[in-house]
Amino acid sequence: EAQVTQNPRYLITVTGKKLTVTCSQNMNHEYMSWYRQDPGLGLRQIYYSMNVEVTDKGDVPEGYKVSRKEKRNFPLILESPSPNQTSLYFCASRTAANTGELFFGEGSRLTVL
Amino acid sequence: AQSVTQPDIHITVSEGASLELRCNYSYGATPYLFWYVQSPGQGLQLLLKYFSGDTLVQGIKGFEAEFKRSQSSFNLRKPSVHWSDAAEYFCAVGEYGNKLVFGAGTILRVKS
Numbered sequence: 001e002a003q004v005t006q007n008p009r010y011l012i013t014v015t016g017k018k019l020t021v022t023c024s025q026n027m028n029h030e031y032m033s034w035y036r037q038d039p040g041l042g043l044r045q046i047y048y049s050m051n052v053e054v055t056d057k058g059d060v061p062e063g064y065k066v067s068r069k070e071k072r073n074f075p076l077i078l079e080s081p082s083p084n085q086t087s088l089y090f091c092a093s094r095t096a097a098n099t100g101e102l103f104f105g106e107g108s109r110l111t112v113l
Numbered sequence: 114a115q116s117v118t119q120p121d122i123h124i125t126v127s128e129g130a131s132l133e134l135r136c137n138y139s140y141g142a143t144p145y146l147f148w149y150v151q152s153p154g155q156g157l158q159l160l161l162k163y164f165s166g167d168t169l170v171q172g173i174k175g176f177e178a179e180f181k182r183s184q185s186s187f188n189l190r191k192p193s194v195h196w197s198d199a200a201e202y203f204c205a206v207g208e209y210g211n212k213l214v215f216g217a218g219t220i221l222r223v224k225s
Contacts, residue, residue, distance in 0.1 A: 004156070035215075040122070042203060042215040043157075058212070090156060098207055099145055099164050104156030 002027045006091050006105035013081055014113050021076045021108045023091030029103070030096040032074040033058070034066065036087040037107075043090065049074055050096070081112040115140035115206050117216035125222040126194050134189040134219050136204030145207030146187040148178055151218075152200045160202075163187065174198070199223045 004025045033048035045058030049068040065077040089108045094100040118137045149157040161172025168180040178189045204216040
């Protein structure tokens with residue numbers, strides 16, 4: 001089954017404790033992206049990757065890091081989480097064509113205390 | 114920079130009634146336009162998309178949308194709403210390159 005898998009789905013952590021949210025897709029997609037969803041703001045792009053070893057900032061990259069060492073994986077790293085990073089995070093992937101459908105993971109709800 | 118406006122935060126319709134969700138965008142060139150749906154606890158799923166050609170596009174689950182360049186709109190419609198359509202709906206505009214800008218979303222409630 002074609003899917004984007006995120007882990008963990010739910011996480012409560014404390015300020016400053018480094019964490020990683022993993023994302024893996026099995027569709028051989030070139031493009032992957034991370035979004036955060038906040039009430040009233042819709043989805044905002046954090047980082048995206050056009051292909052292996054190619055990443056770029058989205059609209060709200062501050063406080064986040066990503067890496068793309070393999071085509072299927074695109075982890076999101078919060079080096080020192082802060083309460084304003086409490087949010088619902090989505091990973092998504094698609095083919096290289098920017099007219100293609102974005103396939104989304106089920107989301108990771110992160111709470112930073 | 115392009116932007117997407119969904120004027121209605123919440124909409125409530127009765128089951129069986131027709132539905133129209135509004136979407137206005139700001140973009141200089143011909144946009145790529147999408148509608149996604151998010152069911153509770155789920156990721157987003159593509160309903161339909163418009164790139165060029167016929168301005169009335171059909172999607173899954175009986176939805177359709179019409180691109181109106183003169184009004185910078187891409188409204189989503191369904192002739193008869195089912196209770197299972199209750200969800201949050203997002204309009205999105207694709208920018209040349211790789212950016213997809215989402216609206217703030219419209220939450221649809223369906224009354225039985």
